[in-house]
Structures are given as structure tokens and as C-alpha cells.
Amino acid sequence: MNQVAAPLLTPEQNSLALWALLVLVLPLIAGGLLLLFGKKLTRQGDWLAIAATGLAFFLSLYLFFQVWEKQAVHVTWPWFQLATGNTSIISFTTGVYLDNLAVLMLVIVTFISLLVQVFSVIYMHGEWRYHHYFGYLGIFTFSMLGIVLSDNLLLLFIFWELVGFSSYLLIGFWYEKDAAVLAGKKAFLFNRVGDIGFLFGIFLLYTYFHTFDLILLKNAIASGVNQGNNFLFPAITGQADAITLSYTWLTLAGLGIFCGCVGKSAQFPLQVWLPDAMEGPTPVSSLIHAATMVAAGVYLLSRCFPFFTEDALLVIAIIGGLTALLGALAATAQYDIKKILAFSTISQLGYMVMGMGVGAHDASLLHLVTHAFFKASLFLNAGIVIHAMHHAAHEFSDEHSDVQDIRNMGGFRKILPFTFYAYIPAAAALVGLPLFSGFLSKDAILTGAWGWAGFKSQNGNLLYYVIPVFAFGSVLLTGFYMAKHCFYIFFGESKLYKEPELLRENKTAEASGLLLVPVAILAVLSLAFFFSLNPFNYAGSWVMQGVSWQKLLMEQPGLSGGLLPAITTYLHEASYISLATAILSILLAVVGIWLGWLSYKKAVAAGGLSTITAPTSGFSRLAYRHFYLDAFYEKVIINPFMRLSGGAAAFDKNFIDYSLNTFAKIMVVLAKLIGWVDRWLVDGTVHLLVKVAGVTGKLGRFMQNGKVQSYYIFSLLGLILLFLYILAF
């Protein structure tokens, strides 16, 4: 619409918007140049990409200090006009919207992109499409920044698609590997499934409010009056009359938008693409599948928060909670160093989405920020470890061993000490130990979830507590799998390669500085101190205060109406929740770590680890698994039976052992179950669709048999059928 408050813009705001545009196009220019001429440049132009991203980062910092807690900048430009029928003319605009959230995201995206590119200089060294890699990264960064800066849904959707496309390119970067190509396709497919819903939601909102502009939409929606089953909106610009919209359609519109988030942020049931996406280069996983792209869904939820009704938020909370739990469960059953992190990412994204759903809007965004840093750090650490393993495997000419299997690792604490010390803070942050950033954000989300459940269940329905229970359960599991991850990689002895020197770059340095510096920076940023002066209290966090809904939404909670203020009040009254959450979450995390330690010790004691040192590890691992299965059956099925008959004494004696095994069993069963759901429900649906498409396609091909006379028959038959179909209706 044209009446965007153009005259109110100061020259300063205009120039800020232009700077933002420059930030946006810098990576694109670099990426485009690299794709076209990268081969001809010195060092294939990696310096160009890094310089452009670096410049973009510094500009983002400038924008950050200009905008953060000071002003919001909204500049629009007319794009094109359309006439619909002969009544109205719709104008589409493009524009830039800078508020606290946008500038924060700008800084994060450019910063992590910069670090990842620096890291990649060594990591991707010698790849024959080195310059393409940096080119794709540039395009990705551009698209991601586009999502952040867009002020309207249409533009956002376009960048959304571009992000998907560049992610497809990057996942499939090693397209010689079939798995990588398949993974890229899968990622694209699942994202598009979500996008159809997203598009549907956009269309719905557009139809009602005749604008894609987020700010106008927000204002229009904020002025709505809840009438129970309907919302009454006063006449908005371009429309003569007040409109009444049904609650159901608005909920559906919100859920449509949420579908986009489900696809991109890997929420249940579309989460299956993310683990496969680990086929891409590790720095890519760090940037895209941990820090930025997958967080775009959460960003979208925040931007569209006013458009969600209370019921839509409930669905979001349920999906988020479920994803958090399922992701964590699946992570416990993995042994691939990157897959564990991938499932962990799914779980953490589930947290954020759940946080949005329970109205802990700011907590969720804080977690987005902290998670971006510590998860990027974890992935880069994993990259170093994999790099080292590759190095050793190359020296040994070992092509059979899986260099990403954590059971093949061990003892890296001594071999790669720097990496270890960089890894620990990030892992601690993920687990949620105090003093680390993850503690703050997780605590905030958990408190929010508890408060939400408490508030909602005031009517006596305690089912709402399922969500916080899921969330706390995930805390325990997170501790468990991260402890396992850490112990397997860094403790004990190196399993596969006995000579530690081979795992290092050389005698003096464990790895190149270009690999270590980004990791170090990110490790430091995993400390809580940077996000809140009081590392035990999230409430004082400057991030939380900057992205609170009161500030981002300008005190307009939107369709969910009084929910947010009510929860705030409730939490204020029930002040014990905050403290209890902190204690409980620390406790659960510690128990999780302890269980992880037990599990690791047990595996070591069972000799399960040592057997795989043999060169024919594939075979021995199989044996190991057989053994494991046997033991599992014995303990799970036979022992409990004996114990039941044996009485309480045996039960007591074996209590710890038993509970550990039960824990393991439940986890394995659940992990299997999730796998089954993936295979049969999600993949099954896909297969069904493919079948339907196949049958229809076959029919089309069968009719097209090259004989004119068959064409006659089918055409005339078609006419008759069409006629009958009309008669039937």
C-alpha cells in the first residue's frame, strides 16, 4: 500500500536502509563474481568472499549500534501495481525493516558466515570446485540476509525459497556422492512440502488484509476485536467496511505459516531431512544446519507472532515439544559424530518453537542466539575432528573405516587439546550447565513452558503439563547424549589410529590456526557472561530485553490477545517456578551426564570399544553389535523375568544396572519407533504420493501409444466421461 508513512522518514533512517541493502548485496556480488570468474582469481577468490562478508559484518555492527534499543527503521519502495477486476488496484511494495531482532540477526548471520568461511579456507582446501563453494556460500548468505531484512511476506517467501535452493546446492556440493545428491533432494522436497502450507497461509492473510507488508498486517491485526468465534477488524486501508473473520480461518492461516517453519526448522513430522543433510561439508552444516537457515523458521514465527491465535500457538507448542523430545531421543542412539549434532539441533529447534508456542517469545529468540554460537562451535569442532581423522586415514590408506563414527575415536583430549578446551564450553552450553549461555536461554524457555502450563491448567486440565515434562525430559537426554559424545571422542585411548601424531597437523600444532581461531572465538561466546551480566539470571539479559515482545511487537500481542500478559502476571505471582526450574534443569543435566558416563564406562568395560580397533572393523563391529543385542535381550527380557521371580534383594542389588539398562532399552525402542514412524508414516506418505503419480503417469503414457485411433477413443471417451461427471454432480 502506498500510504506507508513515507514523510516520517528521516534522512538518517533512509541512509540506514541503504546501508542495510549494501549488507544484503555484498555477499551476492562476491558470490556471483566467484561463480563466474572464481577460477581465474588468485586462490580462487576465497579472499574476495571473506572480505565481502567481513565488510558486511562490520556494516551490520554499525547498523546494530544505530538501531538496537534506539529506533526501528521501516523503508518501503513501490514494486508493482496490479488491478484486480475493475474495482481496486493493489500495489506491492518492497522494503527493509530494521528493528532489534533484524539487526541482531544481521550480526549473527554475517558473523558466523565470516567465521565459517575462514574455517573453510583450510577445511575445503584442494576441492576442485573450491570457488563454487564460496560462491554458493555467498548466495546463501545473501538469501538469509534477505529473509532477515524483508518487510513483507512475499519478499520473505522469495528469499525463503532462495535459501532452500542454495542449501540444496551446498548439501549436494559433493555431487559425486549419491548420498549427497539424495540428501539435497530430500531437503528440498521436505522444505517444499512445508512451503506449500506457507504459501497457503500467506494467501489467506493477503486475501483478508490485502497486503503482504508485515508491519501493516501487524497493525491491522492488532486492531482486531475478539468476539469469541470471530474477530472483528475495523476498516483497514483500501477497504470500505469493517470485516469479520472466523477464528478457524485465522488459526488455519497461522498454521499455514507455521508449516513453512516446520519444513525449514525441521520440526516434526518434516524433520527427517536434517540428519541426511549432514552429507554436505561440515562448515556448511555449521552455518546452515545449525546456526542460520534452520533458525529462519523460528525467526519467521517471531515475525508472524501476532498472526497466531491461541489455538495455533497450542499446536506450535505441541509440535515443538514433541520435536524436542524426539530429536533428543534419536540423538542418543546415534554414533555418527555429525548425526548426533544434527539430531541435537532438531531437538534444540524444537525448544525454540515450543518456546514460541508457549509465549516465551523472547526466551526462544535468546535461545536462537545462544544456540547459533554454541552449535556452530560444536560443528566446527566436529569438523576439526573429522579433518584429523581423514588425515590419519589418508596416512594409513584406510578406506574402510568410518571416520565419522565416534566409536572409532577416543583420546583426543590429549591429541587435540585445544579443540577439547574449545569443545567443552560449547557442549556445556548445549547441556545447559550454569555459567554457560545455553543455561540462560534454556532456563528461560523452561520457565516459560512451566508458567504457560500452570496458567493454562488453571481450569483443571493438567494435560498442559505434558509440554514442560517433554522439555525437562529433553534436558536429561541432552546431558546423556552430549556426555557420550564427549567421552567417546575425547577420553580413553585413540581406537583406530595408534600414533597420535598422525592425527595432528604436525608436531607443534594440532591444526591450522585458521581452523582454531573461529572455534576459539565461538567457544568464548558460549559463556553466559556475554549475554547477561548475571550468568544465573536470564531476566537481566540484554538480548532478552531487546527482543521482548513488548518491544518487537510494540505492545501488540495480536490474535493471541491477553495470553502473553496473563502468563507474565502468572509467572510473577508464582515466583517459585523460576527458581525451581533452574534447580531442576541443572539437576537433570547432571544426572544425564552421569548416566552418559555410566553408559560409556559400561561400553568400555564390555570391550565393545576395543574390538573395533582391528582393521576389519566392519566385521568386528557387526559382531559387537550382535553381542550387544544378545546382552540386550538377555538383560531386557530374561533378567527382568528372573528378577521378578528372584525377589526384591536382587532387584536392589542391580538397581543401578537395571535402571540404566531400562533407560537404554526405552531409548533404543523409542529411537526405533521414531525410525519406524519416519519410514512408514513420512516416507510411506511420500511413497504413496509417488505411487499415485506413477499410476497416473502410466495411464497418461498408456493412452499415448502412438495410435491415432486410440487417441480418438480416449478423447471421445473423455468427452462422455466429462458429460457424465456433470450429470452426476
Next chain:
Amino acid sequence: MNNIPLIPVLLLGAVLFCLGILAVITKRHAIVVLMGIELIFNAANLNLVAFNRHQPDLMQGQVFSVFVMVIAAAESAVALAIILKVYSYFKTVNLDQIRHETDV
């Protein structure tokens, strides 16, 4: 009175139309298919002439049918030329045999 009711004429047209359709579907010889199409055109012509009773002064139906004949003639000339050329390539006018294996 020299009166022919409308309905029988239309029915005659429908019979010819369907015989034409039957011919184009069932006969394998390309030229017989062409004859079937001529039958269909003639059925339409019969309708047009019969319906000329509307505004008989304007003669629209009859003029239309004359045009149909001219165009049908042009079309069958082209079709026959193509059939003959195809015959010289494939040595057959059997429609089932005139096709690539790459089809489908």
C-alpha cells in the same frame, strides 16, 4: 405440403455422425479413416441445412455448409498428400504400423 419435420433430419445427422465416429475408430486404413471424417462433416452439413429455417433470408446455414465443403476438400487434399508421402516411407497405410517404437 412439402414438409419434412426437423427431428428425423437431426436423427439422420446423428446416425451419420456416429457412423463416422465408428469408422474413424475402427478402420485401420488411413484413407477409410478420412472417409469417416467426411461422414462427420456431412452430418454437420445436414444439420446446418436443416437449421437454415431460422432467418431463411440470411441463408446462414446454407452458406456455412458450402464453406464446410470447401474446407473439407482442402483438408482432405492435404491429408491425402501426407498419406501418400507416409505410404512412400512406411510402405503401408495401416495406422497401427505407422509409429515409432520410441513412442509411449
Next chain:
Amino acid sequence: MNITAQSLITSLTEILGSFAFLGPELMLVLFFLLIVALDLFKSKLIKASLPWVALTGILISLISQIYFLNNIQGKQAKIFFSGLLITDGLALYAGLLFSVAGILTIVLSVLSKHLQVKFSGRGEYYAYILVLLAGLNLMAKSVNLLMLFVALELVSIASYLLTTAIKKQQDAMESGLKYILYGTLASGVMLYGMSFLYGFGGSLSFLDTAFWANLSRLDSPFFLVIFLLTFAGFLFKIAAAPFHFWAPDVYEGAPAPIVAFFATAPKIAGFVVIIRFLLQIKNNLATTLQDDVMLLVGGISLLSLVIGNFTALWQSRARRLLAYSSVAHAGFLLAALAALATNSIEAVLFYLSVLLFMNFGIFLLVQVFEERLQIFDIKGLAGQGKTYPLLGVLAIIILISLTGLPPTAGFTSKLLLFTNIWQNYSATGNQLLLTLLLVGLLLTGVAFFYYIRIPYFLFFKRNLNPEKKVVLGREDIVLAFISFPLLLFFFQPAWLTELIRQVVLYSI
């Protein structure tokens, strides 16, 4: 005899006056005759100049069309030639698109090595293109059943002849045979339907309200049968199911420029005719009959969408794939028309305009790959995108546009189309429209899969020779010109929508 000499003279004067509105068509026919005459000379120079003569003819006709379009503001549609033809925005805009399509066809033909080497009937070839364009213009302007039939047959016969232009080629003759046999049956069926329309409507001119008033006395089943029979011919022209069967065979046998032309211009003309009919039905018939017609159009659209998209999924040859995708495009366009609402015309015209560039782009690519590299299967494209990066990038732009993703005009056109359907749905609450919208959206997703295979093979499959060829052929330049509007109309769709809006205001 009631016709006096006086009335004869009046009508003759009217006819003479009407020729003023026939400028574009007359130019085309004039140049057609010129080419036929020039072709009699044996001189190599004259033979070589034939394409340029044809191009001049089309350009002149284009200029006269632009002239007419420039003067449309504030004027009313004018019926001339004693009720046979109409000049309105719709016809003029379609004429513009035909001319652009004609120019591109000739440019593509000049670029085609195939047409240079194997080709003895060059004169006839260019002559048919001109006549075909004249026929299309007349078709878009017709408001009389007889005129429509004659124009349609002119288009059809010229199309059959163009398909068989390379008579040395067996498969061209074969697809020509299928085309003509299938096409004549379709026009026979259409003619049979038209005879009933004339009989029960009592007139040939289908803009008369009396015509529709008479027809509305029919029982709804009989009306639908007549309507369906008549539409058979139009569906054949736009390659919509169940009259799409000719498309894959013809697309495979005919020269690439001609296929691009068939996939575009007759489709546009067919849609103009369909729009005219549907608008009249909307304005003149009872709602029950309208609902039935909506169901019918919706059904045809669904059928085309499903058959087109799903069958395209399983094609290995580029041309057949494009044939089915062309069926799918017809389905999308019909979906927008199913509401029978005037406001869909703009979206349809925009889509058709964008489709024009996409079609010529993709078929130029097909031509380049076939002639330069002897690639006919999609699999054969493996890695060629890396050998010919420029072609590859342009191919991606065109295919993204065909899929309907940003940042291309294909996205804008699908967006307009779907928004339109949605608006009509929310205005009428008709479930059919919602179904069409959802199916359309889903099938856009499906379309993505078959289109993406081409860039996938181009870039993601290893190729055998790793050398890069950044030679700038004439084809590449033309291709860049064709793909430019695809980006332009994404970023500046207003330039086109504004024109279309003017045009639609000036339509009946």
C-alpha cells in the same frame, strides 16, 4: 427477394470501410503472396532473403497492431464486417503476442541449422507462418461461428503443413499424419457442435443476446453436450485434456521453432475464443447452467493438470516432457477461467505473455542441444551445463520460470493466477475453485520435480569432457534476449500488468 440494390450498396460500403481495421491481417497476407511470388525465382540470393521478407511483414503488422493498441484508450470495442469480427483489447493484445511469437519463430528458424540443411521448401515454410499468423489474428477477432470456423481451419491447415515442412524426415511426416487425422476429427466434432449452436441459437453471431436467450431454452444436458462438442475444437487448439493427444507426437516430429510456436500462439488464440464464450455464458445464461459450465471447465482443468504433470514426470525425452508440461499449462489457465469471472482475464493474459517467452526460450535450448550436441534425451544433458556455462545459466532461468519459482516472471504469473482463483473462491465460496487452487499448488510442486531434472543433469552429473566453452554463439545472444523478459517481468511486472489492464478495460 428483399435485398434491394440500395441495401447492397450500403453493405458493400460497410465492408470496404471495415478493411481499415484489418491492417495487420492484410499486411500478413500481402507479404504471404509476396513470398509465394518471390519463391518462384531461382536466385539463391532471393531464396536467402525470404526469412527477412517474412520478418519485415510481421514487423509491419506488429507496428500496425501497436498503432491500434496505442489508440485504444477510452474507445469502445468495435464490431465490423457486418458482425463477423471485433476489434477489442483482447484481440489486439493477442495480436501483439502473435506477432512477437511470429518474429521469434522466424529468428529461431534462421538459427536452426537443421532447417538450413535439410530444407527444400523454404518459401512455403515462411509463407505458411505468415498465413498462420493471419489466421490467428482473425480467430482472435471472430465473433461469428462461421468466421471462427474458417479462421480456425486456416490455422489448422497451415499448422499441418508446417509440421510436415521437412518432408524428407520420416518422423515429421508421421507426426503430420497423426496431427491432421486427429485435428480434422476434432474440427469435425466442433463443427457438429456448432451446427447445433446455430440451430438452437438461431444465429451465427455469438455476441448476440438473442443467441444466448434462445440457447437458454435448452435443457441443461443438451446444452452441455453441444457446448462440449463445440469446445472439442478449442481444447484441441490449447492442447487441454482430453484433446491433448496430438501434442507429444507433434512436438517430437516438428521442427523446434514450429513447436515453440504451436505451444504458444494457437494456445493464446484458443484461450481468447474460450474467454469470449465463457464471458457470454456468464453474462447471458441462468446460474444453474453457469454452474454446470464451471464444473465442466474445472473438470477439464483438473484432468489437464493431473495428466499433464504426472505424465511429464515419467518422460525421458525433452520434447515429450515439454508437450505434457504444455498440457499442464493449459490446465493452470483453465483453472483461472473456471470462475467465469472477468477479473481472471488479466491473470490469464499475463500468464500467456510470460508463457510465450518461456516456450521460445526452452525450445531454442532444445534446438541448440539437438543440433549442436545431438542430445535428445534429458540424460544426454549430463554435465553440459559446465561445458556451456552461459547456456546452462540461461536454461536455469527459463526452467525456474517454467516451474513458477522466484525470481522469475513464471512465479509472478502463477502468483497472479492463484491469487485470482483464491479471490474468486472467497467471493463465491465455490468449493470447486478451492479444489483447483489446492491441486494447482500441489502440482506446482510436482512440476518442480520434472523441470528440475534438466538443470540437475546439466550441472550435477559428471560430464565426459571437462573443458569449458564460453563461446558466445548467436543462439546464446537470442536466448539471453528471450530470458531477459522473464526476469524483467518479475521485477517490473507493472509494465506488463498496466498494459493488460488497459487492454482488458477496452474489451467486451
Next chain:
Amino acid sequence: MSLVLIFFYVFGFLAIASAAFMLATKNVLYAAFGLLVTLLSLAAIFILLFADFVAITQLMVYVGGVLVLILFGVMLSNQVQGRAVQSESVNGISGGLVASAIFGGLAYLILSADYLLPEGITVADAAPANTKSSIIAIGIRLITNFALPFEVASLILLIALMGAAYISTEDKHE
């Protein structure tokens, strides 16, 4: 029953019978003669319907032109490896079903359409007044109202002629 009506039924029957014969016979030449009889009967029916010009055109264009063309076509393409082509039938069942379905539908609809026709309206009773032939009326229409289609038809004939000639001439090797 008037004489005209009897003639109509006789010729109508003849037309249907010979069309059916065209379908039934395997010999393409016989089929062409079947078509000839159908066309002639239709020409007769046209005369009964006061369309004498159309009848003459039918004789000249169809019988004299199209049919002769078809006969030539048959003769030129009749030899396949030395023996005469038989026109076998295919798709008998599906074709029969489709055609009879269409016929059933059409016949039902036509028969039930008499609500449209007021009592006593017949085809011929509104023949042009004051004239024994439709030729003058058609002639005037062709140069006035339908002058443009007339010209376009000439274009069609021209390109059809060019095309047929081009396709059927033997290629000189260039």
C-alpha cells in the same frame, strides 16, 4: 404421408445403409463407393430441404472432387508388397461402445428436444419466399455478409494446394 417425406425417408435410409456398407466392407474401393452413395443421397436430401445450391456443391465438390481424390489415393496406396490392401477393423468393441454411447445420448436428447419446436414447425415451410432457388440469395450473402470468410477460404484453398503439391512432389536431391 407426403411424397417429399417418403423421398426423404428413402434417401435417408439409403444414406445410412451405404454408410454402414462402407463400414462393413473390407475392400477400400467398395468403401469409397459406399461413401459415394451416401454423398449422393445427401445431395438429394439437400434438394428436398430447399438447398439446391448446397446440393449442387455437394455433387461438384464432394462427389466430383473429394471422392475422386480419395479414389486416386486408394489406387496409389493400394499395393503393399504386391497385394491389395484390405481394411481390417480394430478396436471393434471399444469403438462400438463409444459410438453407440454417443448415438444413444444424442438420439435421446434430440428426441426430447421437441419442447423447443412449436407445433407444426417443419424444416421446409419457411423456405425463402418468391423464389424457386437459393442460388441468388447465397450469392448475395457470399459477396456481402460473408465476403471475408469467402476470401479466407480462398487463402485456405491456396495453401492447401501449395502444401499438397509441395508434399507430394519428389525431392530433387540438392
